[in-house]
Amino acid sequence: MIYNVASLLTGSLGDSEQYEIENERILIDGRSIKEINGSVRLMRTDASVLVSGDFESIMHDSCVRCLEPATVDVNVTMEEEFSPTNANLMGDISSTPAEEYYLYDPALVIDEQNSLDLTLGLGQALLSALPIAILCKEDCLGICPICTVNRNTIECSCVKSSVDPRWAGLAGLIEKGAESVD
Ligand SMILES: [Zn+2]
Ligand SMILES: [Zn+2]
Structure with a gap:
């Protein structure tokens, strides 16, 4: 998912290119997002390349309730502006002082080779x-x-009991106390 955008940067305002993304995979923050599909449009603005697209993907993780494997669909619409390191290519419309690049999200910077790498920006969008x-x-x-069985597969008797077994002993003591008063 790396695109050379040199011709867009040297081109005219509004020029655009369209790419299909098929069955890609991104590893981000220790998570693996797979089967990423969608189409992306790169459009030259006055000082950046606007990336927009709709993406579908899936992610495997553990269910927060039963800890069994879970598969989630992750769909996102992305729209981000990528700023070129070689801003001079865009003519005199744009001239960003080099020190201002610190302000940009590194995921959204077009590098010195005019490569726009969608991986991190799209990964962040999918994570969000x-x-x-x-x-x-x-x-x-x-x-x-109580008994730690997976209640999706085994119907345990704990759920039917009104008294939590952890308190059953205490309930017995209370009964004894009541008897001794008599
Ligand atoms: Zn579950
Ligand atoms: Zn149980």
């Missing part, structure tokens, strides 16, 4: 689109906190 809680299924029953 992840659900906060990843579930194997919407109605996952999770793990029983």
